Amino acid sequence: MNIFVLLKQVPDTESKIRISPDRNNIEKNDFKWIISPYDEFALEEALRTKEALKAGTVTVLTVGPDRAVEALRTALAMGADNAMHVKTESDNLDTFLVSRALAEVLKKENPDFILTGKQAVDDDQAAVFGYVAEFLNVPSVSGAIKYEVAPDRKSVKAYKEVEGGAKHVIEMPFPCLVAFTKGLNTPRYASLPGIMKAKKKEIKGATLADLGLASIEPTVKDSDYQLPPERQAGKKIPGDGATQARELVRLLREEAKVI
């Protein structure tokens, strides 16, 4: 089975956000970069599927600037077999163009099964999985927590959790795409032997021009970033219990307007 996992390299969620002077981007120089956690759940599931079936290959694919190679190396060290990188100059492509690039590569590679995260944790757009499935004309489901490959390896059952703890099970024939939410698995660490082996694995590169996409301009442009207002200091109500309670109710009613 030819499994593809679509990854995005994103800033560590603990990174401190600073806006660039022209306000249309974020200062990225000091960031620590990681694989987007939802994509990491997808990768872990893909690796487990391969191990359970004792067959198939797992290829990780990303679109991004040079530094995105680190995310691919990490994925290789975790156990992915192959890696492909669509190299871009800018790291501010819109989701449409990124999805076009991913789809162009996938068309050539003919995967049976495509896994990814339901969204990247940097811009939270949750758009790429849908575009990619559409461009490839394959069925897709988003927000899955697990899946089961059919014994004949021709279809997959994806499980979603819906409101109230109910389960929603969706069956799709291969080829298809499953986009993961925080799943049941704990992604493995890249092991030391894995890191050593990853060194010898080749990362196949391509550019947007190679994919015939050089002339497409991003249609979405970031125009203004704003940080949330600084949080106000808390308020301490003095006095004895009865006074405090009265004042608290007054503030909740008149200032916070919640009761």
Added chain:
Amino acid sequence: MIDFTLSDEQMALKEMVRKFVEKEIVPVAKHHDETKEFPHEVIKKAWELGIMNVAVPQKFGGLGLGVFDDVLISEELGAGCLGMTTSICVNTLAIYPILLYGTDKQIEQFVTPLLKEPKLASFCLTEPGAGSDAAGLSTQAREDGDHFIVNGSKMWITNAGHASLFTVFCTVNKELKQKGIICLAIPADAPGISLGKAEDKLGQRASDTRAIQFENVRVPKSHLIGKMGEGFKVALRTLDRTRTPIAAGAVGAARAALGHSIRYSKERKQFNQPIANFQAIQFMLADMSTKVEAARLLCYQAGWCLDNGKEVEGAYFSAHAKRFAADMAMEVAIEAVQIFGGYGYTKEYPVEKIMRDVKLVQIYEGTSQVQRMVIARHILKD
């Protein structure tokens, strides 16, 4: 020509161990410090990640990493818990004698099993009456046909209570001093071996430390590592390789103490401002930082020498690295407690544990005084 950049793999290795430490070691370090409970789970996970026994050559199924990579691993582990670092790293100390002086057959017999299962091994050199004067050891190995009969006792043996293999230094004739010493690989379940109780230590309480008694333990001569009388050299060459990662563990612990101090001094307010605004604190932090950086460079230099066939320089720089890193980590940890003030003196905050843990680095694997002897001998040599 000089290049301080790490390779991509080394960066990935550091990152992986750092993540492991954050998720698996830091959350349980306090528990193991308080209870003295042996961290079996953490060791098993470290083994699964492949960060134990890293020096085993590839032809025996290992990774064949050098001292430098071991230094990177140790620093990251040391930043989490020095006691666990000691327990995780001691396999390397125990198996280096076999890797350096053993035959292929001996490596397969004694070392390969450690790669197949998360088993532990202990290095048994120190005795109740032979610490810094290691050559004065008196555990006796008497020849008896195709066996040695071992009698005596060893002291402060890390992981002894959980090990499956001991590399034991004995003397065939005490009058021969160094030249009478041999190294034997002895399975921990050999009849005649008994263990002392786990020591109740000031720090590094997650590591297991015990005395071992050998009473008429029969060891086949095929377990002799290296030649007759070569044992002392086996021990020294082993220690030349493991001293630097031990130093790096102290660098990690000091780095952690510094990190805690930086965060705390930005949060803690006195006189209506964060104490990090005060030059008194700033200078303490700056000095701590210089010490950490300098010690790390000595570790890197020693590791690089040993990996590049420079044995004499490697031994020399590793003595510097161990001495300096151990002493500086102690100083940095004490300063960290000072910056935390009263809070630092309580177990609610992490710096007092570091202070207790790093003290041992000035003592084990060659005290800071022994390292100074090595350095002095080197620089006074004609």
